[in-house]
Amino acid sequence: MKQIIFRNKKIFYCTEGKGNPVMLLHGFAEDHNIWNYQVERLKEKFFVIIPDLPGSGLSQILEGKISIDDYAEVIKAIADVEIINLSSG
Numbered sequence: 001m002k003q004i005i006f007r008n009k010k011i012f013y014c015t016e017g018k019g020n021p022v023m024l025l026h027g028f029a030e031d032h033n034i035w036n037y038q039v040e041r042l043k044e045k046f047f048v049i050i051p052d053l054p055g056s057g058l059s060q061i062l063e064g065k066i067s068i069d070d071y072a073e074v075i076k077a078i079a080d081v082e083i084i085n086l087s088s089g
Contacts, residue, residue, distance in 0.1 A: 001058060006077050009060040013051035013078055017043030021083060023075065024050050031057030049082050051075065 001012045014032055016039050024035045024042075032050040042048045053071055055061035062070055 004077055004081055006074050007062055009054065009062055011051065011054060011060070011074055011078070012058040013049060015082060016048045016050070017046055019046045021079070022046045022048050023079060024048060025075070026053065026056065033057070049078060051078055
């Protein structure tokens with residue numbers, strides 16, 4: 001698994017495949033493993049990014065009151081790293 005540091009917390013995610021990027025987001029009380037079956041198919045044509053959102057799976061929970069905007073910032077931070085890597089690699 002890969003990781004980023006977001007607000008001093010470790011946020012983990014996986015990547016699979018090659019092609020245009022697709023990010024799969026799990027629901028409450030789940031983690032990246034919920035997508036295992038779909039990733040097997042999608043990775044044949046897409047670069048799939050599968051995060052453990054804060055407080056789920058291996059990712060640490062963020063401090064304070066957490067909003068949907070906080071989750072959106074985490075998703076953007078992961079996308080920023082991976083899409084930069086995708087375009088330069």
